[in-house]
Amino acid sequence: MSLRWIRPLxxxxxxxxxxxxxxxxxxxHPSAYAPTAAEVLxxxxxxxxxxxxxxxxxxxxxxxxxDAARSAYAEFILATDPARAEFIRLQLNGDPxxxxxxxxxxxxAEAFAPWGARDxxxxxxxxxxxxxxxxxFISLGARLFxxxxxxxxxxxxxxxxxxxxxxxxxxxxxxxxxxRGNQLDSMRNEIEARVEMMGFELRLVWQ
Numbered sequence: 001m002s003l004r005w006i007r008p009l010x011x012x013x014x015x016x017x018x019x020x021x022x023x024x025x026x027x028x029h030p031s032a033y034a035p036t037a038a039e040v041l042x043x044x045x046x047x048x049x050x051x052x053x054x055x056x057x058x059x060x061x062x063x064x065x066x067d068a069a070r071s072a073y074a075e076f077i078l079a080t081d082p083a084r085a086e087f088i089r090l091q092l093n094g095d096p097x098x099x100x101x102x103x104x105x106x107x108x109a110e111a112f113a114p115w116g117a118r119d120x121x122x123x124x125x126x127x128x129x130x131x132x133x134x135x136x137f138i139s140l141g142a143r144l145f146x147x148x149x150x151x152x153x154x155x156x157x158x159x160x161x162x163x164x165x166x167x168x169x170x171x172x173x174x175x176x177x178x179x180r181g182n183q184l185d186s187m188r189n190e191i192e193a194r195v196e197m198m199g200f201e202l203r204l205v206w207q
Contacts (some may be wrong), residue, residue: 002123003091003101027113060126064149067092070125084108097122103131111147115140119154129176134158134165142170148151154205162187166194171202 129152
């Protein structure tokens with residue numbers, strides 16, 4: 001069972017006469033009102049992020065199909081974050097966990113704030129899917145895979161970044177790439193052909 005945590009939308013996509021500050025805000029906070037690729041600024045430097053490098057988390061990242069690794073990590077964090085540990089346990093058992101996500105989802109989402117990630121989807125206790133801008137994924141996305149067993153991404157504002165996207169080494173870590181809403185219909189055949197030539201399985205979602 002998967003659970004989605006979504007931050008409410010509050011602002012229009014683009015104000016009249018936007019400032020540099022407006023562009024940076026939209027690049028940090030992708031949503032249904034996300035800017036187009038031309039409106040997203042290239043990050044000038046990577047965010048300063050402290051990673052949990054504990055071997056038990058590394059086991060989850062290296063073996064995402066292994067529920068025992070996830071259970072062991074839950075036991076490890078039980079003393080320091082009992083709500084998170086309980087959430088992992090509940091999802092692994094297929095039990096309802098909506099209350100914990102509603103109470104703690106905002107705090108847990110802070111780990112992904114440097115990427116402007118939204119629409120976080122929790123499966124078996126960990127974020128496995130999210131939405132973010134194409135620029136954020138291309139320039140900063142490699143570090144995401146040190147935080148969570150991410151396997152599915154919906155990219156926003158990526159229509160002008162297709163060449164960079166396919167040159168991106170961490171694209172190979174995904175199982176599903178959702179390109180819905182990027183106005184790429186004219187490039188669909190080309191993109192599907194390139195995916196077939198990449199040497200790894202990647203499912204494309206267009207609708």
